[in-house]
Amino acid sequence: MRVSRFPLSTLKETPADAEIVSHKLMLRAGLIRRLAAGLYIWKPLGLKVLRNVERIVREEMDASGAIELLMPVVQPAELWQESGRWEKYGPELLRMRDRHDREYCLGPTHEEVITDYARREIRSYKQLPVNFYQIQTKFRDEIRPRFGVMRSREFIMKDAYSFHMDKASLESTYQTMYQTYSNIFTRMGLEFRAVNADTGSIGGNASHEFHVLADSGEDAIAFSNGSDYAANIELAATLPVEPPAAPAQEKEEVATPGAESIEEVSRFFNTDAGNIVKTLLVKGEEATPVIALLLRGDHELNAIKAEKLPGVAEPLEFASDAEVLSAIGCKPGSIGPVGLDLPIFADLAVLGLSDFICGANKEGFHLTGVNFERDLPTPQAVDIRSIEAGDPSPDGKGTIDIVRGIEVGHIFQLGTTYS
Secondary structure (H helix, E strand, C coil), X not given: CCHHHCCCCCXXXXXXXXXXXXXXXXXXXXXXXXXXXXXXXXXXXXXXXXXXXXXXXXXXHHHCCCEECXXXXXXXXXXXXXXXXXXXXXXXXXXXXXXXXXXXXXXXXXXXXXXXXXXXXXXXXXXXXXXXXXXXXXXXXXXXXXXXXXXXXXXXXXXXXXXCCXXXXXHHHHHHHHHHHHHHHHHCCCCEEEEECCCHHHCCCCEEEEEEECCCCCEEEEEECCCCCEEECCCXXXXXXXXXXXXXXXXXXXXXXXXXXXXXXXHHHCXXXXXXXXXXXXXXXXXXXXXXXXXXXXXXXXHHHHCXXXXXXXXXXXXCHHHHHHHHCCCHHHCCCCCCCCCEEEECCHHHCCCEEEECCCCCEEEEEECECCCEXXXXXXXXXXCCCCCECCCCCCEEEXXXXXXXXXXXXXXXXXX
């Protein structure tokens, strides 16, 4: 086609809703145009780029021995109900009914469909292992689509699903896919890292995410500066701390009017937030409606770790002010573990504290000089905080650096979660 006939249009100004460099450049270069929130038109030039990306993905997947097919975007509710994800998946799953009042969804992923296909088509162990893949449109009703095509509601995904006779075969294919993804991103010239990750709503056991390193990335990645350890911050483990020093203070109740947040309590006592224990109340399962979690005041709760604790409701949800008042008799800003008649889990770092400060379970009061064993039983120790830069690496080699990444690939060992 002559250049004069090619529909190439660019923008002089960057649209106000474009937040990151890639989104701005794609819009201004005429690769994509926004149709609605999270929905984009791939213009002719952008489509050529997209097809080149698909070509690289397809070549590497074919070279790995995977077999391409194509599954419907619209999926019947029965399959999702059979797997249990119809209720569990949440509002990101766009549900609908046809004229016969049958329920369907727009597929955000295809585990249910491919498993149903496999149980109909695979008749003998001689057909295993087999790895099916597709390059297909997906839809997830994101609450806040952003970053252009990076976090859109409708998007194109390459997804692959393998079936095996045994775990050894699964692990072999997992390593093949690990190498295949690495080949894809290397061919594209991307600076990427593969990191240990949580399996999330997909389920399963082992999991790796592939991240392109970028300051605009939504995910925080923990790297060791002394080894090849790398993990999503949601999964990165923290290490136990040294036992606490012997008590040097007596426990004392102190009036702290107006001091409720960690920052306010720290300022009131003129002490570091790391000397304060914060008590967070989260919703539990039916037998234990409220559970207490203890963290150092300068640490952040890791929701992914916390919701894996026994008795804690999933997804993690904090108790409301009314529930806190009913369970404790005071507002959240004054809660502490001393005399607390609730199941208690303490982060590993908390158990290294002595003579610490905490809420007195009495509005407007805090306790100082608190020590485990002397003033309250030592709670069960668990790892429930997010790792931070400077922490020791979980593998014992070096310390942790935190960088930002954009997730561009994810592999799982699902086991028998669906099959």
